[in-house]
Amino acid sequence: MNKFRKTLPPLASLLPFEATSRLGSVTKAAEELGLTQAAISRQIRLLEDNLGTKLFTRRNRAVYLTDQGIEFTNAVSSALETLSASTTKLREVYKPNEILLFAQLCEGLYWLMPRLSTFYQQHQNIEVKVSVSTLPVTESQDYFDVALQTSTRKSGDCELAFTAADEVFPVCSPKYLGQQDYPLPIDELPNYQLLHHKVHPQDWIEWDEWLERIRIPLQVGYQGIIYDSYPMMIQSAIEGHGIALAWRQTTNQLIQTGQLLRPFKESLILPEGLSVYLHPACKPRAELDIFMDWLHDELTAQ
Numbered sequence: 001m002n003k004f005r006k007t008l009p010p011l012a013s014l015l016p017f018e019a020t021s022r023l024g025s026v027t028k029a030a031e032e033l034g035l036t037q038a039a040i041s042r043q044i045r046l047l048e049d050n051l052g053t054k055l056f057t058r059r060n061r062a063v064y065l066t067d068q069g070i071e072f073t074n075a076v077s078s079a080l081e082t083l084s085a086s087t088t089k090l091r092e093v094y095k096p097n098e099i100l101l102f103a104q105l106c107e108g109l110y111w112l113m114p115r116l117s118t119f120y121q122q123h124q125n126i127e128v129k130v131s132v133s134t135l136p137v138t139e140s141q142d143y144f145d146v147a148l149q150t151s152t153r154k155s156g157d158c159e160l161a162f163t164a165a166d167e168v169f170p171v172c173s174p175k176y177l178g179q180q181d182y183p184l185p186i187d188e189l190p191n192y193q194l195l196h197h198k199v200h201p202q203d204w205i206e207w208d209e210w211l212e213r214i215r216i217p218l219q220v221g222y223q224g225i226i227y228d229s230y231p232m233m234i235q236s237a238i239e240g241h242g243i244a245l246a247w248r249q250t251t252n253q254l255i256q257t258g259q260l261l262r263p264f265k266e267s268l269i270l271p272e273g274l275s276v277y278l279h280p281a282c283k284p285r286a287e288l289d290i291f292m293d294w295l296h297d298e299l300t301a302q
Contacts, residue, residue, distance in 0.1 A: 108132035158277035164299035166273025193242030194224035
């Protein structure tokens with residue numbers, strides 16, 4: 001009989017327990033793990049029932065470790081750290097001349113893909129494997145060498161390699177404006193159909209924040225059409241459904257080809273809008289240096 005079957009606690013409960021004990025909050029643990037508060041609480045109850053002891057006390061909507069909880073969290077954290085280090089070491093195995101890139105979906109789709117062919121023409125012996133996600137780099141389940149995402153998103157223990165400037169401004173399709181002259185007066189913004197990118201947590205700039213940061217005394221809330229995907233919102237703008245709030249790095253080519261235009265002259269400059277990270281287990285090598293130099297040049301060219 002497997003000896004671990006009777007001695008180990010329910011393994012599915014360990015990550016919710018570790019996150020709750022570290023953050024001191026069921027709510028924060030749920031946000032970090034992408035679960036509901038009810039799911040976190042249920043896993044903790046299962047763990048406490050299995051161990052036959054209380055691990056937390058609850059006061060004023062906060063949770064505090066009991067003495068038994070403190071002892072157990074030390075053991076769990078140590079075991080998870082050991083497992084994490086071993087897993088990372090196994091994932092370090094890579095093919096020669098291969099780069100693993102984790103990219104935010106919008107940057108991967110609108111910024112990276114149109115440029116990657118140029119890199120391959122210059123460096124035919126280097127292969128770049130791209131993994132894209134709408135989640136921050138901290139949520140990646142796979143090993144990567146390099147990560148590209150908005151600077152305000154969580155990066156965990158990744159090493160910051162460099163940042164690049166970006167710019168946020170309204171865009172729409174030429175067919176949406178028809179024969180209207182532009183740029184339009186910014187105080188007319190509420191008169192138009194606005195497209196929104198609403199996510200949780202809201203780590204993207206939305207209309208009211210943008211207006212506040214450029215010091216325009218307007219508020220538009222979420223009137224218009226709401227999307228939980230930036231590419232979907234941009235595609236909606238291309239199709240003429242309204243005006244979206246866009247990032248220059250991801251829409252510059254669409255503007256240059258005439259698929260989008262800037263109906264207002266106002267803009268928010270972000271000196272460190274994008275960040276490029278290295279995985280903490282990433283080892284220096286020649287092909288990585290070449291790719292990082294290319295990535296830096298491309299992101300800072302404009």
